[in-house]
Amino acid sequence: MVEQTTLMVLQDRLIAKAFDDLSKPAASIPFAVKPEADRLVKDLEGHPHAFVIACVMDRVIEAEQAWGIPYELQQRLESFEFPFLLSLSEQDLEQAMKQPTSLHWLNNVMPKNMYKAIHRISDEYDGDAGAIWAGRPPSATVVSRFLEFDGVGPKIASTAANILTRDLHVEFADRSGIDIGADTQVRRVFSRMGFVPEDASNDDIIERAREMYPEYPGVFDLILWDLGRTLCRPQNPACTNCEWAVQCAYAHADHVSQA
Numbered sequence: 692m693v694e695q696t697t698l699m700v701l702q703d704r705l706i707a708k709a710f711d712d713l714s715k716p717a718a719s720i721p722f723a724v725k726p727e728a729d730r731l732v733k734d735l736e737g738h739p740h741a742f743v744i745a746c747v748m749d750r751v752i753e754a755e756q757a758w759g760i761p762y763e764l765q766q767r768l769e770s771f772e773f774p775f776l777l778s779l780s781e782q783d784l785e786q787a788m789k790q791p792t793s794l795h796w797l798n799n800v801m802p803k804n805m806y807k808a809i810h811r812i813s814d815e816y817d818g819d820a821g822a823i824w825a826g827r828p829p830s831a832t833v834v835s836r837f838l839e840f841d842g843v844g845p846k847i848a849s850t851a852a853n854i855l856t857r858d859l860h861v862e863f864a865d866r867s868g869i870d871i872g873a874d875t876q877v878r879r880v881f882s883r884m885g886f887v888p889e890d891a892s893n894d895d896i897i898e899r900a901r902e903m904y905p906e907y908p909g910v911f912d913l914i915l916w917d918l919g920r921t922l923c924r925p926q927n928p929a930c931t932n933c934e935w936a937v938q939c940a941y942a943h944a945d946h947v948s949q950a
Contacts, residue, residue: 698885701938702903709910713857720858720913724755728762731771735859739821740773740812746851747808747842751796760794773809773818781806804842811840824852824861831868846872846893853909869909871900876919877912883923885940 722745723729731738732745741761749757765771767787768779785802788794795801816822823836830852837848849870855861856869871877873893882889887899900908922929928941936942 697938701884701935702886704935704938705911705914706904709914712913722755722854722858723759723762725759725762728759731762731765732758733859735821735861738771738773739819739823740776740809741771742855743812743820743823743837743840743851744805744808746837746847747804747840748795748801749847749850750842757795763794764788773812773820776809777813777818779806779809800842804840807841815839824855824863827862827864829868830856830863830866833863834868834870845870846874849909850912853912857909857913866907866909867905869907870897871909872912872916873897874916876917876923877915879925880915880919880923881911883928883939883941884935 721729722732731741733742735742738761744761745758748760761771764784764787767790768775770776781802784806785798788798788802788805812818812820824833833852833855834845834848837843837851838845843851850872852863853869853872856863856866871881873896878891878893878896881887881896881899882891886903887896891899897908900911904910918933918935922933930936930939930942933939933942
């Protein structure tokens with residue numbers, strides 16, 4: 692492990708960079724590949740349910756693919772208005788997910804989860820998914836509400852709340868209930884930097900992020916996730932091109948790649 696003072700410097704740099712990104716215009720980062728798909732899931736005023744359904748879809752596939760599913764369904768169904776979706780059966784949704792091509796690797800599970808999500812929005816939020824995050828609620832409340840949707844676990848629930856406040860500038864009463872998303876990318880970068888051991892559990896990673904910045908543990912999420920997908924690769928990480936290498940434990944342990 693690197694020295695504690697070095698870790699503190701790296702921690703402070705990460706937090707400063709994250710808050711600098713927060714000052715950028717809302718939704719400046721694309722969620723889906725197609726611009727039309729990106730606009731749909733970010734349309735919190737007109738189609739807030741598209742955001743929720745995209746979160747439900749975000750399992751075992753690339754994030755960009757999951758965020759593109761609402762638009763692909765809109766094209767196949769010729770509408771994505773909430774009353775229309777509410778009128779569809781689970782079988783209707785399953786057919787739209789599978790034909791003419793499969794939209795998700797879990798096509799036997801996702802139609803059921805989406806059907807339940809649509810009806811939960813109808814029953815619990817009077818058809819307005821925006822009520823999940825309206826009125827400046829505590830972040831923990833938003834996370835808890837997402838956890839009530841079938842197929843949504845702690846990682847996706849925290850990620851959903853994080854995206855709302857970080858990228859779409861939805862106001863919460865606080866950010867302390869938003870945890871880091873301990874996925875493959877975050878786990879690899881977090882351990883390489885020296886914040887947790889390589890064999891750290893998800894709970895260990897979450898607890899460490901809470902210790903580092905209890906006011907907003909999820910503040911590290913996007914930076915680490917993006918770094919893991921670009922420079923901090925599983926093999927031959929491009930440490931020489933990484934702005935964090937000065938304090939990174941991995942970069943100082945004879946692992947540096949010239950790639």
